[in-house]
Amino acid sequence: xxxxRGEIALRINRACRELGVATVAIFSEADxxxxxxxxxxxxxxxxxGPAARSYLNIPNIISTALITGCDAVHPGYGFLAENARFAExxxxxxxxxxxxxxxxxxxxxxxxxxxxxxxxxxxxxTPGSDVLASVEEAQAAAASIGYPVLLKATAGGGGxxxxxxxxxADLPRAYAGATAEAEASFKDGRVYLEKLxxxxxxIEVQVLGDEFGNLVHLGERDCSVQKxxxxxxxxxxxxxxxxxxxxxxxxxMALRASRGVGYTNAGTLEFLVLGxxxxxxxxxxxIQVEHPVTEMVYNIDLVKEQIRIAAGEPLGYTQKDLVAxxxxxxxxxxxxxxxxxxxxxxxxxxxxxxxxxxxxxVDTHLYAGATIPPYxxxxxxxxxxxxxxxxxxxxxxxxxxxxTLIEGVNTTIALxxxxxxxxxxxEGRYDIELLLxxxxxx
Amino acid sequence: MSAHQAYVGIGTNLGDRIQNVERxxxxxxxxxxxxxxxxxxxxxxxxxxxxxWFANAAVLVETELSPRALFNGLQxxxxxxxxxxxxxxxxxxxxxxxxxxxxxEIDEPDLRVPHERLDERAFVLVPxxxxxARFETMRDALPAAELxxxxxxxxxxxxxxxxxxxxxxxxxxxxxxxxxxxxxxxLAESDAxxxxxxxxxxEIEVVSxxxxxxxxxxxxxxxxxxxxxxxxxxxxADLVGIFRxxxxxxMEGDVFESDRxxxxxxxxxxxxxxxxxxxGRLVAVAxxxxxxxxxxxxxxxxxxx
Numbered sequence: 001x002x003x004x005r006g007e008i009a010l011r012i013n014r015a016c017r018e019l020g021v022a023t024v025a026i027f028s029e030a031d032x033x034x035x036x037x038x039x040x041x042x043x044x045x046x047x048x049g050p051a052a053r054s055y056l057n058i059p060n061i062i063s064t065a066l067i068t069g070c071d072a073v074h075p076g077y078g079f080l081a082e083n084a085r086f087a088e089x090x091x092x093x094x095x096x097x098x099x100x101x102x103x104x105x106x107x108x109x110x111x112x113x114x115x116x117x118x119x120x121x122x123x124x125x126t127p128g129s130d131v132l133a134s135v136e137e138a139q140a141a142a143a144s145i146g147y148p149v150l151l152k153a154t155a156g157g158g159g160x161x162x163x164x165x166x167x168x169a170d171l172p173r174a175y176a177g178a179t180a181e182a183e184a185s186f187k188d189g190r191v192y193l194e195k196l197x198x199x200x201x202x203i204e205v206q207v208l209g210d211e212f213g214n215l216v217h218l219g220e221r222d223c224s225v226q227k228x229x230x231x232x233x234x235x236x237x238x239x240x241x242x243x244x245x246x247x248x249x250x251x252x253m254a255l256r257a258s259r260g261v262g263y264t265n266a267g268t269l270e271f272l273v274l275g276x277x278x279x280x281x282x283x284x285x286x287i288q289v290e291h292p293v294t295e296m297v298y299n300i301d302l303v304k305e306q307i308r309i310a311a312g313e314p315l316g317y318t319q320k321d322l323v324a325x326x327x328x329x330x331x332x333x334x335x336x337x338x339x340x341x342x343x344x345x346x347x348x349x350x351x352x353x354x355x356x357x358x359x360x361x362v363d364t365h366l367y368a369g370a371t372i373p374p375y376x377x378x379x380x381x382x383x384x385x386x387x388x389x390x391x392x393x394x395x396x397x398x399x400x401x402x403x404t405l406i407e408g409v410n411t412t413i414a415l416x417x418x419x420x421x422x423x424x425x426x427e428g429r430y431d432i433e434l435l436l437x438x439x440x441x442x
Numbered sequence: 443m444s445a446h447q448a449y450v451g452i453g454t455n456l457g458d459r460i461q462n463v464e465r466x467x468x469x470x471x472x473x474x475x476x477x478x479x480x481x482x483x484x485x486x487x488x489x490x491x492x493x494x495w496f497a498n499a500a501v502l503v504e505t506e507l508s509p510r511a512l513f514n515g516l517q518x519x520x521x522x523x524x525x526x527x528x529x530x531x532x533x534x535x536x537x538x539x540x541x542x543x544x545x546x547e548i549d550e551p552d553l554r555v556p557h558e559r560l561d562e563r564a565f566v567l568v569p570x571x572x573x574x575a576r577f578e579t580m581r582d583a584l585p586a587a588e589l590x591x592x593x594x595x596x597x598x599x600x601x602x603x604x605x606x607x608x609x610x611x612x613x614x615x616x617x618x619x620x621x622x623x624x625x626x627x628x629l630a631e632s633d634a635x636x637x638x639x640x641x642x643x644x645e646i647e648v649v650s651x652x653x654x655x656x657x658x659x660x661x662x663x664x665x666x667x668x669x670x671x672x673x674x675x676x677x678x679a680d681l682v683g684i685f686r687x688x689x690x691x692x693m694e695g696d697v698f699e700s701d702r703x704x705x706x707x708x709x710x711x712x713x714x715x716x717x718x719x720x721x722g723r724l725v726a727v728a729x730x731x732x733x734x735x736x737x738x739x740x741x742x743x744x745x746x747x
Contacts, residue, residue: 029738038522045736046682060682060737063709067684067734093710 001026001065001095002040004076005055007365007382008287009036012074015303024068026061028054030373035365042068049375055079056187058086065095072096072310074303078377081286082109082155083186098310100265100285107261108283111154112192118280121260123253126272126279128194135175141193142171148196151175152282153182153189159230160185164196197279199431200272202226203239204284205254206294208305209264214315217251218294218302219324223270224432225419227342233412233435234419235290236329237297240390240428246276253280266291266306289332289382292361296328296386327390329397331420333364333381335372337410346374351407355400359386359393372409380411390428394420445504447477448512449574451539451557451566452499453485457739459497460595462523462536467501469519470538473512474505480569486591495726497595500541500569509543513553516540541570564588674725677716677742679735683709685716687731692742696724704742707735722746 001024002012009025013036016023025040030049037043044064047054054060056079065073073090075081075098084106087097099105108114115125129141131154142149142165151174153161161182163174175191183189201224209215222239223232239247254269257280268284291302300322309315335345348371354362364381372380383400387393401417424430424437450470454462463482470476478501485496505512516538523536541557548555560566564584571577581589679685687705699721706713718724728740735741 044682044734045738047737054737059710063682064736066710067682 001061001068001070001073002036002076003055003061003073004079004081005031005034005036005365005376007363007379008076008078008289010039010365011363012076012303013039015301015307018301019304019307021307024064024070026055026064028373028375030375033371035367035370044068049373051079051375052184052187055376058089062089062093062095065090066093070095072098072307074098074307075286077284077286077289082284084109096310098265098306100263100267104261104263105285108263108267108285109155111152111156111282114283115280117261118257118283121257123257123260123280124278126194126197126281129192131190131192132175135172138175138191138193139168139171142168145193145195148198150194150196151178151191152194153178153186154192155186155188155190156182159226159232161189161191162230194281197272197274199433200224200274201239201431202232202270202281203242203250203273203278204268204270204288205250206288206291206302207254207258207263207267207269208302208309208315209258209267210309210315211264211312212314214318215255215258215263216315216317216319216322217254218298218300218322220247220250221268221288221290221293223290224430225425225434226432227435229342230432232290233332233334234329234416234425235293236327236390236393237293238324238327242273243276246273246278250278253278257283265309266302289379290330292363292382292384293328293330296361296384297324297326298322299325326386326388327393328384328386329390329393330382330384331397331401331416332379332412333383333404333406333416334378334412335380335409336378336412338412338415339410342378342412344374344378345409345411346372347409348372349380349406349408351405353403353405354381355383355403357396357400357403359396360384360400361386366406380406380409383416394426445506446544448474448503448505448509448543449541449570450501450503450516451537451541451570452501453496453537453539453565454535455496456535459495463497463499465523466519466536466538467499469523470501470503470516472519473507473515474503476501476503478502478573480572482595483565483569483592484595485565485593496565498565498569498592500566500573502573509540509546509548509555510553512543513540539566541566564592568592673746675719675722675744675746676728676740677704677719677744679707679716679729679737679739679741681707681709681714682736683707683714683734685729685731685733685735685741686713687727691731692724692727694724694726698722698724705731716741718742718744720746 002009003026013023023040025036025043026046027034027037027043028047028049029045046060046064047057073095080086082105084102087099087102087105090097107117112130119125127145132138148164148166151163151165161178163178165171165174178191179189182191203220203222205220206218208218219237220239221235221237223235225234226232250271257269266287268288270281271278272281287303295302336342337345349366352366352368361384362381366380385393385397385400387396398420401413404413419425424434452463452466460482467479480500483498485498507515520536520538539557540555541560543555546555561580567577567581571581685705685707688703692704698718701720702718703715704718706715722744725743725745727742729735
């Protein structure tokens, strides 16, 4: 069963198809005409539009899996993907949860606990607090860490429940906002503090582990291009202008941390990198939105690997068998208005033309006439460009984005083109502040 | 390639049937050009009255496909449209029957044209005769009782108006009560006997009791006011599970003086009862006993006094 929607539900369905696995989709009343509903072998409505009553409705999702005779549940990303309780309930009902063990999700999902465990495995982490019980506790922790600080949802991801706090006066409001957003997004309002490292790069490492102790990394992804809300918008692999010893250190840290917690299935370790220093930030115990760039350079299907591993198969290869080739970039196309603080745009898409040609991959659930419901994430497509070199990949991405036509809603296409045109991006010397700075064109 | 003319029969008795038929129209349109489309008919099921009612229709399609290719295309469309939960356990969500193909006669194990049931079933002949007068004689030869079981879906057949063409039609912002009142007003201002609305999340039917009963009377004082029929409530599944009807099974026409348990939905080992939500008359059983149900699936239609 595919316990998700949108492009990732389609992505999982594709992997299942190629593996000869029958699929059951779930959907909300707002998604009745969604592409993922059409592509699956069977589809069940599990609740009304708001995610809390549909895509987060554990009883209805489990009941669907049971009455349709599913063997396994792929949670995708977001929604229940990092909910250890859900993983446990799946397992309790004889459904294989496609991901790491529930206990590992719980440990790594609790970001504060994760940092402690990773520190114990000998990996550097950013200075931060444990989970905060109150604003007062937050104020005390922030004072000892030193402003500016970052408030983060311990159950979080995707930039939700995250706030930058510059001084003590801003803290109460940011605390209230972050907890409310975290509660709404993850049904878990707990937050913690981290020191804000000024203008770092956000680089993450993909790992894959089987149930026999085999563990490999699949290189890194540079996800430093982020919207002011910390949501990633352009990702690439390999990370440009990264010293080879720093790169090797990142890979090594990722393997050490993963091994330390007994990690299985696909996971991503996020690091903040400043010069040659790297700090572990958090681990995402699921498939990432930006996984296709890794797939392009390693010529591997990560979702199929997830399913294979969950079915108890061994990896069948070792680190030295994995050789990356070329360069891949992903641009996220969101239905939102970059001119208007990225306000999400719901509506009906009247016309859609997606790019093609050499080295281009598009993952999307969009079609002409599709309605974008207001309840969910605003991402509508991922355009991925591959090239032997970074220059070729950039050139392909630029022409692919110019080929793309989406009418009916505002999108981030123009913004992505603008990012690609900046001197910082072209020269591969950008950090997470890129979108906050005045753009400089090359 | 030359163009051929084929008639396709459409039938569905699960889920949102009106929408299913409309999707079937679109699917058949992919296989050729639709020249004529019948109204959508509501048909009482054969034999088992506990089965939900069927929606039936017929189309005339001009196609360059061979009979076999068209048949395969219809089967693929059936499969495609039928990708809903019920497929595994019950009847198909949609049936697309190749009724006629030019004047060809085909007799193969899996493909018979003209369709074998063509001349004996009202639900095939009534829509067919609507789009091709050649079949009127064949239709009229059927027993009147059978023909009476096939009635046009009122909401669509009133001048075939679309929702947007009816400014007085219920809008999404209206409460259920307001919607019924709006429909009743529409009924009062039109010649319609019955207005029925089906949308993914609701079914409302309002019948003009006065006009329906007075239409058989030839003379006499017409009552000045037209009363709207009772409100019809749809009892829907509010969770995903297996639906089990109470014993004895509720039947169309059952009247209950007070709230009655009509069955339960079993999910994760827990039985959640389904109630009639007060007194009323059971108008339709929309989901068969033992079927898996999704969220929002209509289970029963209950008319309130």
